Amino acid sequence: MTSTLKKDRIAENFREKMDYDELLNCMRCGFCLPSCPTYIESGMDESQSPRGRIALMKAVVDGEIEPDDDVKRSLDLCLGCRACEPVCPSGVNYGHLLEQARDIIYQNKKKSVGEKVVRGVVFKQLFPHQDRMINAASLLGFYQRSGLQKVARYSGIMNFFPDTLRTMEKVLPTVPKRRSMKNRAEYMPAIGIQKKKVAFFSGCLMDTVFMKTNDATIKLLQYAGCEIVIPKTQNCCGALHGHSGEREKAKEMAKRNIEAFENIGADYIISNAGGCGAFLVDYNYLLKDDPVWSERALQFSKKIKDISSILVDLRFHKKEMKLENQIVTYQDSCHLKNGQKTFMEPRVLLESLQGIKYVEMKDAGRCCGSAGIYNIVESEMSMQILDYKMKQTKNTNAKTIVTANPGCLLQMQLGIEREGLTGKMQAVHIVDLLLEAYENANKTN
Incomplete structure (x- = not known):
């Protein structure tokens, strides 16, 4: 249990730091309930709903309850998918409230030695430093190429790991060699007539473990008529930190990214x-109270655009693109749909592909259960949510599941493996599919 001293400190921080006006915006109408995966999967437990969690936060602020382990557990079990936000008639910014509450709890929570070490390595020593991310990914690549992976699988060593991690190890993409990750170009010209100048946010995991998808993104942007700049001084976006109670570190990383991109003169900053x-x-919300950075953050945030959105703006869906005959379905990235409000653009692009039949999945916008590292730390709930998603996927009879986020991609690959559908069904990032379709139709190498 959390000590009394810690409880008092957490309660005080709730009163000082929580946005009370935002808490009061919740009318307790319950429109959010049918959209919340944890509420549904928990058997309609009110404490596992957005309305219930907001009520707990407000009760702590009002001094009606203590910030005990039950409160922490309710917040921990939230996916942070933000599906509650689009359906809320009051426009409650639930994601902001969740981040505030988690930050307060985790900054004041008594941590075990093991937890301190893990959080220190992950949040301070690894993700903020891209060179270290490259080194870590290189070790994974060596494990895959050297034969150690086969030894680990056939020797039974993997049996010592939880089932989810064992399955995830099977579906990880092949990591590129260190040389490739280190030699990322900083500038690429448009192919054909230049229509836009864009900066590309290459990310941390995306430019290491998922580097192939980043390369595909760059090629698509070039084909669409974009001149591309990739700042070397950019770093991890800080989402993992912001969602896990490390807001101050997230702010540091945000400032570094703003500095890296603000003098490029790009029309947009593209993310995939x-x-x-x-x-x-x-970022404009994260740094809104900082007098030096608030305006700079606002200007940065205004330029963010998803790859699918700029491709539709540039009418890339009018180009000839072709795939072999197959059924394709789409799994929404929660944060792309609920955070960036990008919903139709991926569907417009997919429906433009020759040779495919696009079938909309039931509840395509419901979270797949990945949610950053949620599928590792909350494996049981994550797998419940994934089972539902795979049921809906199978009902489409799709050969290909398309998504737009690396976590979702791994989660869907995990679902395919768990269902014994490997070889019959595949999960791909939308840019990889679009590039294949474009180059198939245009015979481009």
């Missing part, structure tokens, strides 16, 4: 990861 893009858009 729904989770990253939504957090980049929120």
